[in-house]
Amino acid sequence: MKSNRIFLSGRITALGLAALLGFNAPAWAQLRIGNPSGITGSVAAGVKENIEGARLYFDAVNARGGVNGQKIEMLSVDDRFDPKVTVEVSRRLITEQKVLALFLNRGTPHSQALLPLLAEFKLPLVGPSTGAMVLHEPVNPWVFNVRATYQREAAKAIEHLASIGMTRIALLETDDSFGADSAAGALNGFATVKQTPVLQAKFPRDKPDFSELAAQVTRSNAQAVMVIGSAGNTANGVKALRAAGSRAQVVTLSNNASDGFIKLLGEHARGVIVTQVFPNERSVAYPLIKEAQDLARAKGLDGVSPAMMEGFAAAKVMTEGLRRAGPNPTPVALRDALEGMRNHDIGGLQISYSPTDHTGLDFSDLSIVNASGKFMR
Structure with missing residues (x-):
């Protein structure tokens, strides 16, 4: 071992x-x-x-x-x-x-x-x-x-995207219980704003290849994409999206709310939305x-x-x-x-x-x- x-x-x-x-x-x-x-x-x-x-x-x-x-x-x-x-x-x-x-x-x-x-x-x-x-x-x-809960986070994020005028939102989820649970919350958010995802697809938790998924997102003309996955997988997914030419707004959940995740994103970090379950870490109020x-x-x-x-x-x-x-x-x-x-x-x-x-x-x-x-x- x-x-x-x-x-x-x-x-x-x-x-x-x-x-x-x-x-x-x-x-x-x-x-x-x-x-x-x-x-x-x-x-x-x-x-x-x-x-x-x-x-x-x-x-x-x-x-x-x-x-x-x-x-x-x-x-x-x-x-x-x-x-x-x-x-x-x-x-x-x-x-x-x-x-x-x-x-x-x-x-x-x-x-x-x-x-x-x-x-x-x-x-x-x-x-x-x-x-x-x-x-x-x-x-x-x-x-x-x-x-x-992740479901609360995911629903709130989808509702936010809709509130700023986004109508073409894709959903990528890790193929495990975390992905299924969080996606259920996202779909609740879609229902609330009377939308459906332009693309919903799964990827394996272990060593996923995002090249084809990124191409699908690009073809869907998604304005935004929610990526439900670990920090490493989500960062790789964002890099694949940008390499495929997608400029879609990326949103992910609080499991990726770390400085380490930002470092993994590298040059693609700016503008990524991350849900949070604690107050602003600089809010001394x-x-x-x-x-x-x-x-x-x-x-x-x-x-x-x-x-x-x-x-x-x-x-x-x-x-x-x-x-x-x-x-x-x-x-x-x-x-x-x-x-x-x-x-x-x-x-x-x-x-x-x-x-x-x-x-x-x-x-x-x-x-x-x-x-x-x-x-x-």
């Missing part, structure tokens, strides 16, 4: 899976949470920013003495963006590392693959980095989302944003990205859940503590859960990449 990577205390250490799961943590690291995600592969850029944002908050909490006198240890393991590997490493994190929860994993098929594991071990998944409707409805007792910016500057970082804010917000929710679970938390106690959270302010945004609602937040917005390679609202 290829080696996986674990991020501990800001260090990156390449370890084999067996070595990883035999890691002897310091005696103080009693609050362990497992973070299986695509540290390598087509989503690596955004995942690394998710992890950086979460660690920004956890490090600050630990510097103040931790939670109920115990420090939080996040074990970040590379699942290579492969659902089978996600389950494999997660099972070992649960059974051998004794994590209290899984946290901030990336991917819709990957999160779906974890659901039986959560039920088997009665252990929560907090802040999955996906807006899949299957994690929201019906409510899963072990899943606690900290973001809006939100205490959540100001806190993250202050902590980032204290670490010598230039600022925070949308993907970092997703990790930061999820870390705040996880920390509050651990605090409420008491000095000797169990996975079940953590689950119960989270479900009892009502109108908890994480910095200008209110988090609420109940037995009938595990969405947490429902914020949704649009951004566009400017000439400087920054998201603008």
Whole structure:
């Protein structure tokens, strides 16, 4: 098996899976949470920013003495963006590392693959980095989302395009559960504005060839195209569209709301619309944003990205859940503590859960990449 990577205390250490799961943590690291995600592969850029944002908050909490006198240890393991590997490493994190929860994993098929594991071990998944409707409805007792659904984002984006006069919109979607779920939201948006896509086509999740799809988009005379896919695949799709001569407005979803995605787009970044599920990362009117910016500057970082804010917000929710679970938390106690959270302010945004609602937040917005390679609202 290829080696996986674990991020501990800001260090990156390449370890084999067996070595990883035999890691002897310091005696103080009693609050362990497992973070299986695509540290390598087509989503690596955004995942690394998710992890950086979460660690920004956890490090600050630990510097103040931790939670109920115990420090939080996040074990970040590379699942290579492969659902089978996600389950494999997660099972070992649960059974051998004794994590209290899984946290901030990336991917819709990957999160779906974890659901039986959560039920088997009665252990929560907090802040999955996906807006899949299957994690929201019906409510899963072990899943606690900290973001809006992809369907809401996709519908809002289509409605925006129609509102600025676009009537010829194409839809390209990755051929997996994430693509199907997000496309359903886009089609709801089309229905709302009484339109249909001029082209709807799928592409494989692994190593797609966009040349023919780009030619189809060009022939359709699309004014805009929504690309539903990972950061790497979406960037390659945009490059193929431009190479085929299409000048269509490109819009994609918040799974690509990272500085890394902008870098992947390169010269084609300007003008790409990306939906967002957190406030503007430069809007210090939100205490959540100001806190993250202050902590980032204290670490010598230039600022925070949308993907970092997703990790930061999820870390705040996880920390509050651990605090409420008491000095000797169990996975079940953590689950119960989270479900009892009502109108908890994480910095200008209110988090609420109940037995009938595990969405947490429902914020949704649009951004566009400017000439400087920054998201603008």
